[in-house]
Amino acid sequence: MDVYLDNAASTRVDDSVFEAMKPYFTKEYGNPSSIHSVGERAKRAVEDSREVIAKKISANPNEIFFTSGGTESNNLALKGVAFANKGRGKHIITSKVEHSCVLESCRWLETQGFEVTYLDVDKYGLVHPQVLEDAIRDDTILASIIHGNNEVGTINDIKDLAGVCRERGVLFHTDACQSFTKTDLDVEGMGLDLATINSHKIHGPKGVGALYVRGGVNIMPWQHGGGHEGRIRSGTLNVCGIVGFGKAVEVSSPKDVESMTDLRDRLISGLLEIPDTFLNGHPERRLCNNASVGFRHIEGEGILMHLDDRGIQVSTGSACSSKSLEPSYILTAMGLKPEDSHGTIRFSLSKYTRVEEIEYTVKSVGEVVGILRKMSPFGGG
């Protein structure tokens, strides 16, 4: 049986998304900036997607800026806001459990004269509003806190965190790449100033995403050129990708969230029956598709390879860092000992995951863990 459980890394493109994109490769291939009718039709398709996406997060269409994905949106949010607001201050706040593209943007900003505070998280990976409030200084201009964590699935209370910032006049950005369409993202109701979303985590194509920027927020363009996307992000628009992104949002459904939640819970309870295992992340405040489970006394890489041999694809960390043998900085920030981090596997489901696949996975993991523990000097075998 083939079981793909690495959907936090990327997902299968939905058939209807693929169909919606097709004409824009071969028939409607105009440049949306051209003012003739072919260009106009491409522009209409882009604007239709913008509307669908804006509606989904309660934004205005003119607050949605298309980018090449989550990495670019996060870079633009951090660097664009930092430089546009540097007259007001040079202090930025983020957390220790952000995606590497946020952390690396912050590290680069430090080389440009900005100061960054990296907030501690609790044992579940949650950022507490009081911790954020305590870190705010008179010269703080921006806080960026992840919504749903890509490794352990914990969902931060973004509304409370944004509220703390708003009261102190600090702009608030969230990276919602993993949570988008899986839990509510209401930029108006949550009081967000900026939010990052992308397409390939939600059965859309890779290489396309968006940044929500609330009207009136000062942001400096990061990529210069023809002045596309309200001059914030120049570059010919990825029409096919944007059409696919819009369709993926349109077909996302609460029913899928329900079914993923149910299968995730079956997976977690099945895996936790294996001796010496533990769940990472918050038991309730977690993404509907994430099960991050630690297996003591063995290495995650060994589990991953054995599962791959049995047709099951999982991850030992986020896709970008999983080739490194360093313990995950996210698990470390949550207080896990290095030996426990090393035995952690992230299983991430999608709307295509079936109950038989979950049963097969639980059975296979039990067998693989048994085999590896027999071989491990610490495994009691």
Ligand SMILES: Cc1ncc(COP(=O)(O)O)c(C=O)c1O
């Ligand atoms: C939380 C989070 N932020 C940002 C990204 C980067 O997004 P993209 O792959 O679209 O550049 C990812 C994807 O791995 C992610 O999980």
